[in-house]
Amino acid sequence: MVTASDTAAPILETRDLTISFGGLVAVNGVDLRLARSEVMCIIGPNGAGKSTLFNLISGIYRPTRGQVLFDGQDITGKPVHRIAAIGIARTFQSSRLFNDLTLLDNVLIGMHTRTRSGVLDALLRPGRARAELDAAAERAEAILHGLSPALHARRNTLAGALPQADRRRLEIARALASEPKVIMLDEPSSGMDDRDTDALIGDVRRVMAEKPGLSFLIIEHDMRLVATLPDRVTVIDYGSKIAEGDYADIRVMPRVQEAYLGQRAANA
Amino acid sequence: MSATEELRASARPSPLRSLATVIAVELAAAVLLRLFLLSDDTAVIVALLALMGAGFALLQIRPAIEDAIVAAFGEARLAALLLGGIIVLAYPFFLNGSSYALHLLIIAQLYAVLALALNFQLGSANIPNFATGASYGIGAYTSALLAIHFGISFWLALPVAALVATVFGFLLGFPSMRTKESYLALVTIAFGIVIHQLLNNFSWTGGPNGLVGIPAPILFGHSFARPLEVFGHRLPSQANFYYLSAALVALSILSARRLHDSRVGLAWNALRADELAARCQGINVVWYKMLAFGVDAFLAAFAGTVYAFYVSYISPDNFTFIVSVTIMTMVIVGGMDNTLGVILGAFLLTLLPEKLRIFSDYRLLFVSVVVILFLVLRPQGLFQQRARHYGGK
Ligand SMILES: Nc1ncnc2c1ncn2[C@@H]1O[C@H](COP(=O)(O)OP(=O)(O)OP(=O)(O)O)[C@@H](O)[C@H]1O
Numbered sequence: 001m002v003t004a005s006d007t008a009a010p011i012l013e014t015r016d017l018t019i020s021f022g023g024l025v026a027v028n029g030v031d032l033r034l035a036r037s038e039v040m041c042i043i044g045p046n047g048a049g050k051s052t053l054f055n056l057i058s059g060i061y062r063p064t065r066g067q068v069l070f071d072g073q074d075i076t077g078k079p080v081h082r083i084a085a086i087g088i089a090r091t092f093q094s095s096r097l098f099n100d101l102t103l104l105d106n107v108l109i110g111m112h113t114r115t116r117s118g119v120l121d122a123l124l125r126p127g128r129a130r131a132e133l134d135a136a137a138e139r140a141e142a143i144l145h146g147l148s149p150a151l152h153a154r155r156n157t158l159a160g161a162l163p164q165a166d167r168r169r170l171e172i173a174r175a176l177a178s179e180p181k182v183i184m185l186d187e188p189s190s191g192m193d194d195r196d197t198d199a200l201i202g203d204v205r206r207v208m209a210e211k212p213g214l215s216f217l218i219i220e221h222d223m224r225l226v227a228t229l230p231d232r233v234t235v236i237d238y239g240s241k242i243a244e245g246d247y248a249d250i251r252v253m254p255r256v257q258e259a260y261l262g263q264r265a266a267n268a
Numbered sequence: 269m270s271a272t273e274e275l276r277a278s279a280r281p282s283p284l285r286s287l288a289t290v291i292a293v294e295l296a297a298a299v300l301l302r303l304f305l306l307s308d309d310t311a312v313i314v315a316l317l318a319l320m321g322a323g324f325a326l327l328q329i330r331p332a333i334e335d336a337i338v339a340a341f342g343e344a345r346l347a348a349l350l351l352g353g354i355i356v357l358a359y360p361f362f363l364n365g366s367s368y369a370l371h372l373l374i375i376a377q378l379y380a381v382l383a384l385a386l387n388f389q390l391g392s393a394n395i396p397n398f399a400t401g402a403s404y405g406i407g408a409y410t411s412a413l414l415a416i417h418f419g420i421s422f423w424l425a426l427p428v429a430a431l432v433a434t435v436f437g438f439l440l441g442f443p444s445m446r447t448k449e450s451y452l453a454l455v456t457i458a459f460g461i462v463i464h465q466l467l468n469n470f471s472w473t474g475g476p477n478g479l480v481g482i483p484a485p486i487l488f489g490h491s492f493a494r495p496l497e498v499f500g501h502r503l504p505s506q507a508n509f510y511y512l513s514a515a516l517v518a519l520s521i522l523s524a525r526r527l528h529d530s531r532v533g534l535a536w537n538a539l540r541a542d543e544l545a546a547r548c549q550g551i552n553v554v555w556y557k558m559l560a561f562g563v564d565a566f567l568a569a570f571a572g573t574v575y576a577f578y579v580s581y582i583s584p585d586n587f588t589f590i591v592s593v594t595i596m597t598m599v600i601v602g603g604m605d606n607t608l609g610v611i612l613g614a615f616l617l618t619l620l621p622e623k624l625r626i627f628s629d630y631r632l633l634f635v636s637v638v639v640i641l642f643l644v645l646r647p648q649g650l651f652q653q654r655a656r657h658y659g660g661k
């Protein structure tokens with residue numbers, strides 16, 4: 001567990017990160033510092049700008065203002081595939097698997113940046129390309145098995161046929177396959193019942209133990225997960241960071257309660 | 269374990285049965301194709317089509333049969349390859365010396381190559397490209413010009429033309445950096461039309477009259493324009509090009525399989541399924557799209573070169589937009605990203621119009637109806653993409 005996260009050099013940092021869509025400022029001057037090995041949860045009401053923040057970090061959106069730094073390097077405006085290659089993996093709020101491919105192929109594609117063979121290797125040096133892919137497939141199987149033996153048993157079936165909870169699990173497996181330094185999970189427990197959520201918490205704990213250097217950025221609504229997993233919690237409302245710290249401290253802050261109560265009032 | 273997996277497991281243990289299945293399927297295919305090629309009777313052709321339709325309907329109702337056949341071919345792979353090779357080599361000897369049947373086979377094989385070329389884009393990566401006909405033409409014209417004006421041999425013109433077409437292919441793929449899917453399709457249509465117009469209007473391409481007098485290839489002193497004598501058996505001169513195009517099909521199949529079962533094939537499939545998710549896995553989508561354009565053009569130019577040297581006369585009208593659309597239909601009917609399906613689609617759509625000449629004006633209508641019927645029977649194409657296997661499993 002990391003305590004003095006402010007003193008350690010952060011693996012991921014955002015400075016004054018801002019994006020507006022027309023008149024709407026979806027993310028507004030957000031400063032984040034994610035330390036190595038840290039687990040940070042991002043919470044906030046619907047439409048607060050959490051997913052947009054992920055899209056900014058992974059390069060899908062270009063910020064109107066501000067910067068994203070990875071390991072001290074400015075990565076603002078880099079193409080999405082480059083940002084993935086340097087070690088930021090993610091999942092999506094509504095999971096985006098390669099539905100017409102097998103589970104194993106999904107995880108293998110997650111290893112794209114960890115394998116090298118190009119078109120000429122495939123055509124002219126098939127033995128070498130094949131050996132690389134076979135070795136990758138072995139690792140992919142291990143990742144699947146490590147996350148869930150049940151998923152591993154279905155490795156040769158199509159991803160499109162998976163139930164919701166397994167889709168999320170497979171997306172995490174695919175993200176892990178790239179051997180990232182930072183993994184961003186967008187509402188991993190959505191669409192899961194309590195039992196699945198417990199399993200998910202177990203999965204994340206296991207990955208934390210196996211990959212000590214890995215940092216997590218997790219958007220969550222499920223308060224059981226938020227209460228147990230993260231080192232720190234960041235609260236976002238209307239695009240701005242309104243609080244940061246221990247879950248125990250955060251939950252009693254008037255501003256945070258207001259944000260959630262306001263939402264509840266609006267939803268009612 | 270799903271039903272198909274159980275079946276695979278149960279179909280595995282008997283190598284003898286696999287061998288029998290392989291022999292039966294390959295011989296049946298060869299005999300049916302021969303009937304189709306040599307028959308002048310429309311009733312026979314329609315009956316054969318109906319038989320084929322019934323076969324696919326059966327496969328659709330009982331997927332277990334297809335799985336069993338696939339498993340058998342997997343089990344007896346070497347025997348299947350060997351027998352397939354022998355059938356292809358021996359085929360011209362069983363066509364009653366018909367040069368017309370050989371001609372049809374050459375054209376069908378060239379279209380099989382074109383369809384396999386496009387399959388890298390349309391099938392693997394779902395990039396609509398309406399310019400495969402143009403790449404085919406660029407290959408044909410490049411090699412023809414090299415041969416006519418510089419006396420360069422077929423064997424050297426072949427790779428040079430392919431490289432030239434590949435450069436054009438990459439250029440064509442360049443807009444994929446900016447434009448979205450549907451616009452990219454428009455760009456390829458425009459490219460095809462521009463190439464056709466240029467070929468029509470330049471004087472050095474012979475304008476609408478095209479190029480004539482492309483010399484036949486010569487291999488070890490044997491001119492491809494002369495009949496082929498094997499073991500005292502005399503085959504029409506078309507046999508030379510039959511074997512040449514068969515070799516090209518074999519090369520295309522090999523390339524298709526190697527690329528499909530590679531990191532590149534996986535990346536193409538990823539961007540076909542979900543482009544944004546593919547980018548988030550570190551896949552440089554623009555590069556892989558351009559690469560698909562390049563590979564498509566490379567293979568299409570091979571087919572173009574063989575075509576030019578075969579007919580010895582080419583004109584812009586051999587390489588129109590309609591040609592591109594036909595190739596596209598072959599891929600869709602055959603089944604996206606399935607090598608065998610794509611080849612079958614190419615054979616069907618080349619041979620059928622030829623054999624239905626009796627319907628004259630209604631020929632294309634009839635072909636379209638057949639295509640639609642097959643797509644109703646097999647919505648995913650005649651054959652579907654097969655799962656990859658790793659580690660020799
Ligand atoms: N591409 C876009 N164009 C215009 N508006 C956008 C775009 N993406 C997001 N928004 C808007 O930005 C705001 C923040 O959206 P975002 O999806 O980031 O919220 P969120 O915090 O993830 O909410 P939820 O908990 O519902 O997932 C919303 O008002 C949304 O409509």
Ligand SMILES: [Mg+2]
Nearest residue numbers: 050051052093
């Ligand atoms: Mg969201």
